[in-house]
Amino acid sequence: MLREGNGEPVVLFHGVTCSERVWSPLVPLLSPHCEVFAHTSLGHRGGKAAGPGIGISDLVDDAEAALDQLKLDRPHLVGNSLGGWIALELARRGRASSVCALSPAGCWDVAKSGQRQATDKLKGVVRLTRATRWALPLASRLGIIRKFAMRENAVNGARVSSQELISMADDLLGCTAKYDLLNTTEAMAPLTPAPCPVLLAWAEFDRIFPPEVNGPIARELIPEAEWRVLPKVGHLPMLDDPELVAKTIIDWVNAHSLTQQAAG
Numbered sequence: 001m002l003r004e005g006n007g008e009p010v011v012l013f014h015g016v017t018c019s020e021r022v023w024s025p026l027v028p029l030l031s032p033h034c035e036v037f038a039h040t041s042l043g044h045r046g047g048k049a050a051g052p053g054i055g056i057s058d059l060v061d062d063a064e065a066a067l068d069q070l071k072l073d074r075p076h077l078v079g080n081s082l083g084g085w086i087a088l089e090l091a092r093r094g095r096a097s098s099v100c101a102l103s104p105a106g107c108w109d110v111a112k113s114g115q116r117q118a119t120d121k122l123k124g125v126v127r128l129t130r131a132t133r134w135a136l137p138l139a140s141r142l143g144i145i146r147k148f149a150m151r152e153n154a155v156n157g158a159r160v161s162s163q164e165l166i167s168m169a170d171d172l173l174g175c176t177a178k179y180d181l182l183n184t185t186e187a188m189a190p191l192t193p194a195p196c197p198v199l200l201a202w203a204e205f206d207r208i209f210p211p212e213v214n215g216p217i218a219r220e221l222i223p224e225a226e227w228r229v230l231p232k233v234g235h236l237p238m239l240d241d242p243e244l245v246a247k248t249i250i251d252w253v254n255a256h257s258l259t260q261q262a263a264g
Contacts (some may be wrong), residue, residue: 001066002038005031008253009075012038013063013083015236016105016122016181017172019046022080024164026238029246034253037075039066041086043177045170054180056106060089067095074196076253081105081208081235082181085188088222091195098197098256100249101225103209103235106188107218118208119182121152126178129169140165154234155205164239191222197256198225201237201248208235 002020004027012023020038030036042062043050050058063086067075077096079087084104091099108118128149132139139145143158146165150157160168172178191198200218202211211229219227230248233240 001040001070002027003036005033005035007034008257009072010034010036010249010253011067011072011075011077011087012036013077013079013086014038014041014044015081015083017044017126017175017178018168018236019044019171021046021167021171022236023238025242026246026249029242030249033250034076037070037072039063041083041177043175043180045174050177052180054177055184056085056089056181056186059086060093063090064093064095076100076256078102078249079104080238088188088191088198091198092191094195096196098199098252100199100201100252101218102201102230102237102245103203103206103211103214104188104200104218105209106186107209107214107221108187109217110185110187121208122182125152126172126182129172133169133173136166136169137162150234150236150239152207152234153236154239155232156240160239188221190220192224194222194224197252198222199228199248199252200225201228201230203233203235203237203240204229204231205233206235 014022020040023038027036040047041059042048043054074097076098077087078100080102082105084101085106087099090096140162146160147157150160202215230237238245
């Protein structure tokens, strides 16, 4: 687990097929203000191995065990996509002082097509990555290739470096839980009353979970949450605009600091 900085504890949870490495652009911006932990989920490259049939509760159990190992009772939790869902489920268990959920997964109606459209896009990314991984060391030097490769997840994929793109490709291909998670029929249960302050920060140009589709469901599931749209970013906003995402997190943590809660 990545760990850096001092101050209020903030734990970062990544999305499906990613790893703690996806937070690399953000950590140097957060660490002067708080103690940052970045967890790699069960069944993902660099995380604990997972058996077949893995579900959301298994990921949450693994994340909670990591909090226990670090002796973090109720840190601030930040999660993107699947990581946002994990953070919210940990909050349901009473393990969060606050949650900043960046376009969280699980906010869908399984009877409708929104979830399938999102997972079909991600499965397409898996197929493309598997077919083209051999060419990435050379091809990824071109900004237009990086932009194309990241088109589902970032507005400006060219901002991602060649090495970052290769690392993300290897994370994706090395994620043994990807098909179990992409084929899930689970959805987030209502979280009301909210067990802690929750910020739903949605990417304006999210192509995986469009704010106009999944946002209303999220707000219905967590009616007490604060809603905010992050402008000009895609599904992985920390890659498009790490400064914006860092400021969003720092402001949220400062507004709901453990010191303030103790004083209250």
